[in-house]
Structures are given as C-alpha cells and as structure tokens.
Amino acid sequence: MRLRTVCLVLLLTMASATASSEEISETETIDCALVEQLSFNGTNANESVSHQVSLGPRVPGSAASSALRQSIKENLSGWAISESIHHMDGITLTNLFATWNPGAGNTVYLAAHYDTRPVAERDSNESMRDQPIPGANDGASGVAVLLDLARLIPSMELDHEITLFFTDAEDFGESASLLGARAWAENLSDEEADAIDSFILIDMIGDAFLNLAPSYPGNETLWLRMSEINDALGYSSSNSCTGTQGVGIFSTNTSYGVWDDHVWPISKGIPSIDIIDIAYGENASNWKGHWHTHQDTPDKVSAESLEMVGRMVELGLRSGSFLDVRVSPSVDNEIPIPEENEDTEVISDNNEIAIGVIIMACLLLIWTIIAWVYLADRSGEG
Numbered sequence: 016m017r018l019r020t021v022c023l024v025l026l027l028t029m030a031s032a033t034a035s036s037e038e039i040s041e042t043e044t045i046d047c048a049l050v051e052q053l054s055f056n057g058t059n060a061n062e063s064v065s066h067q068v069s070l071g072p073r074v075p076g077s078a079a080s081s082a083l084r085q086s087i088k089e090n091l092s093g094w095a096i097s098e099s100i101h102h103m104d105g106i107t108l109t110n111l112f113a114t115w116n117p118g119a120g121n122t123v124y125l126a127a128h129y130d131t132r133p134v135a136e137r138d139s140n141e142s143m144r145d146q147p148i149p150g151a152n153d154g155a156s157g158v159a160v161l162l163d164l165a166r167l168i169p170s171m172e173l174d175h176e177i178t179l180f181f182t183d184a185e186d187f188g189e190s191a192s193l194l195g196a197r198a199w200a201e202n203l204s205d206e207e208a209d210a211i212d213s214f215i216l217i218d219m220i221g222d223a224f225l226n227l228a229p230s231y232p233g234n235e236t237l238w239l240r241m242s243e244i245n246d247a248l249g250y251s252s253s254n255s256c257t258g259t260q261g262v263g264i265f266s267t268n269t270s271y272g273v274w275d276d277h278v279w280p281i282s283k284g285i286p287s288i289d290i291i292d293i294a295y296g297e298n299a300s301n302w303k304g305h306w307h308t309h310q311d312t313p314d315k316v317s318a319e320s321l322e323m324v325g326r327m328v329e330l331g332l333r334s335g336s337f338l339d340v341r342v343s344p345s346v347d348n349e350i351p352i353p354e355e356n357e358d359t360e361v362i363s364d365n366n367e368i369a370i371g372v373i374i375m376a377c378l379l380l381i382w383t384i385i386a387w388v389y390l391a392d393r394s395g396e397g
C-alpha cells in the first residue's frame with residue numbers, strides 16, 4: 016500500500032508539473048480585429064527620413080540638430096512638449112519629450128535617438144572617416160516612426176500616458192555613449208521610474224532588407240508580446256491573422272546582444288526592449304554593411320520596412336501589450352538575460368526526461384506490487 020501511495024503522489028506531482036508548464040507556455044493572443052484598425056503610413060515616415068537627412072548631420076549642438084527639434088515640435092501640436100539640456104563629456108545635449116494624456120498614469124515610453132554620428136569610422140574611404148554620417152537609418156528611421164505614431168495616437172483613445180522620447184547624443188564618441196538616455200535615467204527618481212510601465216526603443220529599423228530578432232538585454236515579457244504581435248501581422252514565419260504564412264522578417268530562432276539607449280531604463284528597473292536591425296543592407300553581416308558609413312542614405316531605407324515597424328508598435332499600443340509588464344520585478348530586472356533561446360528548450364527537454372523517468376519508475380513499482388501480491392497469494396502469505 017505504501018508503494019502504491021508513493022506512486023499516486025508521484026503521478027499527482029507529474030500531473031501538476033504538466034499543468035504548470037502548460038500555464039507558462041500559454042500566451043495571450045492578439046485580437047485580429049485590431050489589425051484591421053492599423054493606419055500607420057510608411058510613405059509619411061519615408062518622407063520624414065528624407066527631410067531629416069536634408070537638414071544635414073544632426074550632431075549634438077549643431078544647427079541641424081536644433082532645426083530637427085524645431086520641426087518635431089511643430090509636428091506635435093496638442094502634445095505636452097519639454098526639453099532638458101545636459102552638459103556631459105564636453106558637449107551640450109538636448110533631450111526632447113512629447114507626452115500625450117499627461118498625468119493619466121501607466122506611462123509607456125516610445126524612444127528613438129535623433130542625433131547622428133559625428134564620424135564614419137567604418138567608411139571604406141579613410142579620408143572621409145572623420146566626417147559625420149547622413150544617418151538615414153541610424154537616427155532618422157526611428158524618429159520617422161515616432162512621428163507617424165504621433166499623428167495616430169490622439170485618435171487611438173488610449174487611457175494611459177504615452178511619452179515620445181527623442182534622445183540626443185546616442186551616437187557620440189568612440190563607442191556607443193548613449194549620453195542623452197544616461198542623463199535622463201540619472202535624473203529619474205525611483206518613484207518616477209516605477210511609474211513607467213515600459214520603454215520601447217526603436218533604432219535602425221528602416222533597412223530595405225529588414226531582419227529583426229529579440230535583442231538583449233531586454234525584458235522577456237515584452238519580447239514574448241512582440242513575438243505574438245509579429246505572428247498576428249504576418250511578419251514572423253507563423254500563420255497570421257489573415258491565415259497566410261508570415262514573411263519571416265521577425266525571428267525568435269536567434270537573438271543578439273545590443274548596447275543601446277534602453278540599457279539606461281533597464282538600470283532603473285523599467286521593462287525595456289530595443290527593436291533594432293543590426294545587419295544594414297542586402298546580405299550584410301551583423302554590425303557590417305552601411306552602418307556608420309557615408310552610405311547610410313535615404314535610398315537604403317524603405318517605406319515598407321518603416322511601415323512594418325510602425326505597425327508593430329501601433330498594434331502594441333492598441334492591444335495594451337506594453338502595459339502591466341512588471342509581473343515579477345526580480346526576474347524582469349535580471350541582467351544578463353540568456354542570449355540563446357535554446358536555454359529554454361533545454362530546460363523543457365530536461366523536464367520531459369524527468370517525467371519519463373518517473374513514469375517508468377511508477378510502472379516498475381506497479382509491476383513489482385502485482386508480482387508480490389501474486390507470489391504472496393501462491394505462498395499463502397496474503
């Protein structure tokens with residue numbers, strides 16, 4: 016009897032383990048009716064990229080930088096606008112913020128850097144490496160997406176606060192210095208940081224040959240929701256809301272490490288991700304192609320790519336995917352996060368092996384009990 020009790024306990028444990036693993040893998044799906052409502056316009060965004068590049072390189076402190084801020088502010092009528100000026104590493108930088116529904120709570124930050132790199136250290140022409148890049152993709156593309164979202168957000172009837180954060184001096188200095196985002200985070204109180212539900216950074220997403228994957232560090236819950244959004248839109252390789260197979264520009268089979276403006280909100284415990292394509296150009300390898308060269312021009316950027324990323328963020332807002340992300344702060348703030356998805360698969364494989372071993376052990380015990388009862392009967396011990 017005791018053996019059978021042990022078996023029963025083991026079987027119940029197995030059942031509850033299976034149930035809890037189903038709870039973990041079960042995901043919310045996107046309401047396909049929301050996809051019908053999307054109205055992000057990639058042509059508008061593409062025109063913004065050309066306009067920004069026509070101003071000249073938007074190096075921190077330059078006239079072009081100031082002209083771009085002025086143009087952004089003129090585009091954002093009805094939004095609460097503010098600027099913050101910081102002196103860091105020998106330069107003066109200006110962060111620009113635009114807020115919709117100020118004071119409504121559950122703030123979602125949508126961020127992009129508006130500055131462009133003052134040097135082109137990866138250009139094939141050595142004599143041009145000390146000249147600033149045009150920054151069509153690395154700078155203008157993210158701003159262009161935020162500006163078309165700014166056109167749509169007032170009509171979305173969202174009941175929470177949304178702040179567009181145009182960061183300065185992301186691309187200043189030898190390596191990614193992220194000065195504007197750093198200055199903002201350093202001046203943020205814990206209370207202010209806790210009031211931010213999520214921080215969605217978009218950077219280098221205009222490449223005509225768009226390829227996206229989760230980047231890390233990044234919040235796992237936000238990446239899971241982005242994956243569902245991409246499934247619904249037909250951008251992953253799953254079946255989309257229309258029932259057709261997706262085009263596969265978003266893949267969760269790979270991931271990469273990226274040090275970008277989002278590391279500063281992460282340091283403040285804010286759930287954050289960076290939507291970024293690190294392979295710029297046709298067949299480009301990671302961190303190669305037109306990145307940080309004078310070839311970063313509007314002809315390498317497409318309205319279609321800008322529209323796909325704009326629709327991802329628009330659907331994220333309409334579906335509430337960027338809200339209530341802080342399920343478990345201790346897990347969300349964990350850095351570094353595993354770089355490879357294989358880690359998760361290995362864990363589930365181990366679970367399956369463990370369950371298999373328990374089933375075999377139980378069967379063996381049951382057979383032993385039957386044999387023991389049978390033999391006991393025959394020998395008159397029952």
Ligand SMILES: [Zn+2]
Binds near residue numbers: 132153186307
């Ligand atoms: Zn850059």
